[in-house]
Amino acid sequence: MSINFLEIKNTTFVASKLNKVLDFNLTIKNEGDIICLLGPSGIGKTTILRSIAGLQKISKGSIALKGKILSSDKKHLEPEKRNIALSFQDNSLFPHYSILDNINFGAKRNRNSKYNFDVKELIKVLHLEGLEKKFPHQISAGEAQRVSLARSLMSKPDLLLLDEPFSNIDQSLKVELQLNIKKILKDKKITTIMVTHDSYEAFYMADYCGIILSQTMKQYDTPYNIYHYPNSIEVVNFLNRGILVDAKVIDSQSVEHKCLGTIKGNFVKKYPKGTLVKLLVQPDDLEHDDTSKLKLEIIDRKFRGTNFIYTLKTKNNDLIPVFVHSHHIHQHEVKEKFGIKTPIFIDHLVCF
Amino acid sequence: MTKNINYWYLGSLLISLLVALPILTVFTSFFYTTSEYYTLLKDTFLIHYILNSSIILIAVLFLTFLFGVLSAYFVSFYNFPGVNFFKWALILSFAVPAYIYAYSLTAFFENFGTLFAIITWLFGEGNYNKFIPKFDGMIGAILSMSFSLFGYVYVLTRASFYHQSNNLIEVSKNLGFSAKESFFKIILPSARPAIVAGLSLVAMECLSDFGTVSFFSVSTLTTGIYNSWLSFDDLNTANQLSFFLLLIILALFFIENYSRGGAKYHQSSQGFKQIPKIDLNGKKALIVTIFCASLFFISFIFPTLQMFYWTIKFPKYFQDANLWLLNFNTLTLVFLASLVLVSLSFLINFGNRISKSKFLDNLSLFSISGYAIPGVILAVAFITFFSWFSDFLTDLFGFISIKKIFIGSIIGLILAYFIRFYSLAFNGIKSNYLKINQSIDESSYLLGYSKFRTFRKIHFPYLKNSIFLISILIAIEIIKELPITLILRPFNFETFATKAYAYASQDLLEAAALPALFLIFWAGLLIFFTSKHILSEK
Numbered sequence A: 001m002s003i004n005f006l007e008i009k010n011t012t013f014v015a016s017k018l019n020k021v022l023d024f025n026l027t028i029k030n031e032g033d034i035i036c037l038l039g040p041s042g043i044g045k046t047t048i049l050r051s052i053a054g055l056q057k058i059s060k061g062s063i064a065l066k067g068k069i070l071s072s073d074k075k076h077l078e079p080e081k082r083n084i085a086l087s088f089q090d091n092s093l094f095p096h097y098s099i100l101d102n103i104n105f106g107a108k109r110n111r112n113s114k115y116n117f118d119v120k121e122l123i124k125v126l127h128l129e130g131l132e133k134k135f136p137h138q139i140s141a142g143e144a145q146r147v148s149l150a151r152s153l154m155s156k157p158d159l160l161l162l163d164e165p166f167s168n169i170d171q172s173l174k175v176e177l178q179l180n181i182k183k184i185l186k187d188k189k190i191t192t193i194m195v196t197h198d199s200y201e202a203f204y205m206a207d208y209c210g211i212i213l214s215q216t217m218k219q220y221d222t223p224y225n226i227y228h229y230p231n232s233i234e235v236v237n238f239l240n241r242g243i244l245v246d247a248k249v250i251d252s253q254s255v256e257h258k259c260l261g262t263i264k265g266n267f268v269k270k271y272p273k274g275t276l277v278k279l280l281v282q283p284d285d286l287e288h289d290d291t292s293k294l295k296l297e298i299i300d301r302k303f304r305g306t307n308f309i310y311t312l313k314t315k316n317n318d319l320i321p322v323f324v325h326s327h328h329i330h331q332h333e334v335k336e337k338f339g340i341k342t343p344i345f346i347d348h349l350v351c352f
Numbered sequence B: 001m002t003k004n005i006n007y008w009y010l011g012s013l014l015i016s017l018l019v020a021l022p023i024l025t026v027f028t029s030f031f032y033t034t035s036e037y038y039t040l041l042k043d044t045f046l047i048h049y050i051l052n053s054s055i056i057l058i059a060v061l062f063l064t065f066l067f068g069v070l071s072a073y074f075v076s077f078y079n080f081p082g083v084n085f086f087k088w089a090l091i092l093s094f095a096v097p098a099y100i101y102a103y104s105l106t107a108f109f110e111n112f113g114t115l116f117a118i119i120t121w122l123f124g125e126g127n128y129n130k131f132i133p134k135f136d137g138m139i140g141a142i143l144s145m146s147f148s149l150f151g152y153v154y155v156l157t158r159a160s161f162y163h164q165s166n167n168l169i170e171v172s173k174n175l176g177f178s179a180k181e182s183f184f185k186i187i188l189p190s191a192r193p194a195i196v197a198g199l200s201l202v203a204m205e206c207l208s209d210f211g212t213v214s215f216f217s218v219s220t221l222t223t224g225i226y227n228s229w230l231s232f233d234d235l236n237t238a239n240q241l242s243f244f245l246l247l248i249i250l251a252l253f254f255i256e257n258y259s260r261g262g263a264k265y266h267q268s269s270q271g272f273k274q275i276p277k278i279d280l281n282g283k284k285a286l287i288v289t290i291f292c293a294s295l296f297f298i299s300f301i302f303p304t305l306q307m308f309y310w311t312i313k314f315p316k317y318f319q320d321a322n323l324w325l326l327n328f329n330t331l332t333l334v335f336l337a338s339l340v341l342v343s344l345s346f347l348i349n350f351g352n353r354i355s356k357s358k359f360l361d362n363l364s365l366f367s368i369s370g371y372a373i374p375g376v377i378l379a380v381a382f383i384t385f386f387s388w389f390s391d392f393l394t395d396l397f398g399f400i401s402i403k404k405i406f407i408g409s410i411i412g413l414i415l416a417y418f419i420r421f422y423s424l425a426f427n428g429i430k431s432n433y434l435k436i437n438q439s440i441d442e443s444s445y446l447l448g449y450s451k452f453r454t455f456r457k458i459h460f461p462y463l464k465n466s467i468f469l470i471s472i473l474i475a476i477e478i479i480k481e482l483p484i485t486l487i488l489r490p491f492n493f494e495t496f497a498t499k500a501y502a503y504a505s506q507d508l509l510e511a512a513a514l515p516a517l518f519l520i521f522w523a524g525l526l527i528f529f530t531s532k533h534i535l536s537e538k
Helices: A045-053 A099-104 A119-125 A141-154 A171-187 A199-205 A223-228 A233-239 B002-029 B036-044 B046-077 B083-095 B098-109 B114-123 B137-163 B166-174 B179-208 B211-215 B221-230 B235-263 B282-313 B316-321 B323-355 B358-372 B375-397 B410-433 B438-446 B451-480 B483-488 B496-505 B509-536
Strands: A006-014 A020-028 A034-038 A060-065 A068-072 A084-087 A159-163 A191-196 A208-213 A216-221 A243-251 A254-257 A261-267 A276-281 A295-303 A307-313 A319-325 A337-339 A344-349
Touching: A006 A045, A020 A045, A020 A216, A034 A171, A034 A199, A045 A068, A045 A084, A045 A159, A045 A191, A045 B438, A084 A141, A084 B438, A099 A119, A099 A141, A119 A141, A141 A159, A141 A171, A141 B438, A171 A199, A191 A199, A199 A223, A208 A223, A208 A233, A216 A223, A216 A233, A223 A233, A243 A319, A254 A276, B002 B235, B002 B323, B002 B358, B002 B375, B002 B410, B046 B083, B046 B137, B046 B179, B046 B221, B046 B235, B046 B282, B083 B137, B083 B282, B083 B509, B098 B114, B098 B137, B098 B211, B098 B282, B098 B496, B098 B509, B114 B282, B137 B179, B137 B211, B137 B282, B137 B509, B166 B179, B179 B221, B179 B235, B211 B221, B211 B496, B221 B235, B221 B375, B221 B483, B235 B358, B235 B375, B282 B509, B316 B509, B323 B358, B323 B410, B323 B451, B323 B496, B323 B509, B358 B410, B375 B410, B375 B483, B410 B451, B410 B483, B438 B451, B451 B496, B451 B509, B483 B496, B496 B509
Parallel strands: A034 A191, A034 A208, A084 A159, A159 A191, A261 A344
Antiparallel strands: A006 A020, A006 A060, A060 A068, A208 A216, A243 A254, A243 A276, A254 A261, A295 A307, A295 A337, A307 A319
């Protein structure tokens, strides 16, 4: 039997009276996996990271790294003895040390680590060139976040914890950094748990995603599955990518919607014929077709650069989002009618 | 880990108890049976004492408000000849304690005093004494205190004016206020907490004053306390008088803390732009310059020159004064006391920080009230407590008396300074400690540094400059301190303050000049080194 790299069992994390995560379970089997925890602000994601790092005690459950118990209701290993790095969301640089000294602060630890970093290389990859001699108060919030990340990496931790690592970073740089950091983490096989509220970031970075809603982990799966097979209405609402419409199961391959008609596809879960369900319709599920007979009224149009999102209103007042490519020959105005290609086929029919 | 916390608890608890000693002693004494002297006192003089204290308080508050706010206003908002010099020079008044100021005032105006000598030199012999105004008694006390205490109002008000961002002014102009309206509607109201905080400090110092009122023979609560201890050897009465004074002072202390809480808010760190100054010229510039120059001259140059003049005029006291010993005594005492204060406060702060206990936080909050307690009360309560404690131990365990260890010894003196100035040290360090985010400590732990190494590598290097500054501020206070030193010092142990006081109370003002001059010199020097800090924050 191989030992799981990290194992969190039935642990309750308490940040404040209102703010806690109950009976949390998380197992990371393989070293080098990247896990993203997604959830709204203030749900207790940061508390989970702090508890894994040993900055907070836990009152129930256990946390074990490579088979060794770090925290339980009886035991609490001090943070400095865990070899787990946490990169804080806010600026936690040592104000009286230069940026370079900050980055090197933990470098002497773990001389025998299986991996190593070249400081110069790391500074280059994280776009921190030219800041080495500056002091923390002289750099921007985004730069401070990257310095903090570099400092964590330089300490060569067994487990890296990142708390909203890109929250203060410009959109344009963010994409490049996500790429670079993912490459570093994968090359060096650094097991990472990252907390974020940005689902795109999570989907890109993670091998596995955990969705934390109303005090529990609602779903833990690969990004693809989380997106396509959300397991509850809460997860759908949190990801905020589609809407749920009332429909009726008519056979093993299709449902009937009052306005959209028959929708074909493969059910994720089996339902008996005649069941009234809520069907998930995502923006990329419907296709635009000017020649179609099925026409709906446009009530809103958002330009998103590569695409438009039209919001359409059905007769029974469902508001359905539809993606249309930006280069589509002609644009439709609000209050115009908008054609939907029929028959509608949705690959996975997600119903609740 | 748990073991460590216990030590921190114990340490904090012990220090809090120690600092709370005088208050506890005074309050328990209040319920003791009273002596005949107390009854007599209560029936005859008590009202008189309170009345005198109140008159002085009100007059001093009025004058310090006038001097402090006006000077702060001028140097903050206008350009006039010498503005940068006056901005700094006005804080030198802190170097002259009120009782030393009182000696200078008397030396200058007394019969055949310095003013008499100047007039005689100018116009020849004559009977000028009856034309020279005499600033003694109540008037003298009020003037001395006002000129030596207005600095508190000046410094706090100026800091508040200074920290007001120009953004606020720009916003108010944008909303259609004129410059004058902005001043009265935006600047002055937001400086109000600072002004109130400054005035409450003045009030506490004024009510605690012992040297000045004692020199001018004005009977107030402090002299009453001192006299019942010294002349009647009646500690109980002294403590019961203290009770009345403490009530007033504690009320002021809460006002001060409350206002200071409000004063914190308008220190925006980002987007801070200094308000552009208005250039003054012609008559206006002249008036403002004369005002600031006079204030500087009267509050600092005049007493210093007077003391200097008498020092060289009466050189025979040079030999009497035993100058080396006096310097050595004062400076060693100040050094030791500051060291003990700062290191213990640092340690307790560190303990509170790593144990993150609400209880410890509240406990320290409770123990900082020592600063509000006048030196006279503290000293008398200190003697009361240790006499009782020593007798108690002797009765119970047959110990030899430990009274001598604490009363009339350097240890006792340092302990009393500790009680008095602990809040200054503790809060000073705490406010700097708060600048270090908790996540900085945590980052250090996560990078493998233990709590002790975090202290050594992060806290100490980061805080060492501000801690050095705080110890200098404490040193300034201790050099000027009179009543505690006077009452608790070892036999024949003299500092500048006690020596000057001793001569002055024997009507040997010319001999008091030398120690007074040294006191001003050392305090002035320390203020000089910390002026940047005093002007920016305190």
